[in-house]
Amino acid sequence: MxxxxxxxxxxxxxxxxxxxxxxxxxxxxxxxxxxxxxxxxxxxxxxxxxxxxxxxxxxxxxxxxxxxxxxxxxxxxxxxxxxxxxxxxxxxxxxxxxxxxxxxxxxxxxxxxxxxxxxxxxxxxxxxxxxxxxELCDEARISGIPEINRISIFHPLNQKAVARRYAQSVGKKYEDLNLIVAHLGGGVSVGAHEKGRIIDVYGAFEGDGAFSPERAGAVPVGGLIRLCYSGKYTEKEMLKKATGNGGFNAYLGTNDARDVIKRADEGDEKAKLVLDAFIFQVSKNIGAMGAVLKGKVDQIIITGGIAYNERITGAMKERVSHIADVTVYPGEDxxxxxxxxxxxxxxxxxxxxxx
Missing domain, CATH: 3.30.420.40 (ATPase, nucleotide binding domain)
Structure with a gap:
């Protein structure tokens, strides 16, 4: 039943x-x-x-x-x-x-x-x-400033679901595989899945990893500190710059990746540069997770709403397929x-x- x-x-x-x-x-x-x-x-x-x-x-x-x-x-x-x-x-x-x-x-x-x-x-x-x-390993928590630990707040529901989906498709258990999963949505996260545990992740939630449609991701810390003390912005406004008004929103005034792609295709050079930088940064995060897994990567999975766009996923494949084969599961169910x-x-x- x-x-x-x-x-x-x-x-x-x-x-x-x-x-x-x-x-x-x-x-x-x-x-x-x-x-x-x-x-x-x-x-x-x-x-x-x-x-x-x-x-x-x-x-x-x-x-x-x-x-x-x-x-x-x-x-x-x-x-x-x-x-x-x-x-x-x-x-x-x-x-x-x-x-x-x-x-x-x-x-x-x-x-x-x-x-x-x-x-x-x-x-x-x-x-x-x-x-x-x-599920971070201890090394992943160290930030470089003792008062600040790296935290794990991201998209585990979709990341683990597509990881299990891939494992089932090849007749294996999720717990037997090493996978890199990149979730591309309003927020971006890239996780290293080692035998069923996500031992490291770029979450872009509090300034980590690639920028996204709404989040600034990792930015040069010296410049960020100077901006905070410039007198131009309140604490609330700076937090909004990092999450909500960052990324595509900050550069192009939209959080819709489809709009950015359309503008780039129509010859908008700024939109093209920002889109290429997004692909560059996510690919760099995937490469870093390959190092976390010591190069033993069974598959790279790209998921999330932005993964519907074959131009973006194709460009990422060009940059990361030397690490492992790439599977695309667009959307987040x-x-x-x-x-x-x-x-x-x-x-x-x-x-x-x-x-």
């Missing part, structure tokens, strides 16, 4: 839902929330009842019996650093999601909503590979990745992790 799952992936102004029978998507829907609706609540956690009621109302309108689900899975939020895997949503998980131990983000609601609905119908609730997955995590646990293929 198929495992029927409800997947909940909250964003800042929307809640994505997926209904699966095993790995087959039966229905997906994005429930959008207006700024006016969201602004009524002082904090993200205060939105919990509002979002839960909208989910249950949607299911009712679609004539879907909430009691028909075998499991509820939520997008993991900003918990304490944890190893990758599927975690049951326990009281400890709920407590730290509500506290926002590493910050407040809409994804914190994923596990909370999953648990509330699961408790209502008497099934388990899980989260899978949240953004705080931290987060709903399926969340469903797969729960399925592995319910089928006994994987033990649930304890937070």
């Amino acid at each position: 198929a495992i029927k799952s409800l997947i909940i992936n909250p964003g800042s102004t929307s809640t994505k839902l997926g209904i699966f029978e095993d790995e087959t998507l039966v229905m997906d829907e994005t429930l959008r929330h207006s700024t006016e609706e969201i602004s009524k609540y002082d904090s993200i956690i205060d939105q919990k009842d509002f979002r839960r009621d909208i989910i249950l109302d949607f299911l009712k309108k679609q004539n879907i019996d909430v009691n028909s689900f075998n499991v509820i899975v939520g997008r993991g939020g900003l918990l304490k650093p944890i190893q990758g895997g599927t975690y049951e949503v326990t009281d400890a998980v709920i407590e730290d999601l509500k506290k926002g131990v590493q910050g407040q983000h809409a994804s914190n609601l994923g596990g909370i909503l999953a648990r509330e609905i699961a408790d209502q119908i008497g099934v388990k609730a899980y989260i899978v590979d949240p953004v705080v997955v931290d 987060e709903l399926l990745a969340l469903a797969q995590g729960a399925i592995r646990v319910l089928n006994g293929e994987e033990e649930p992790k304890v937070y």
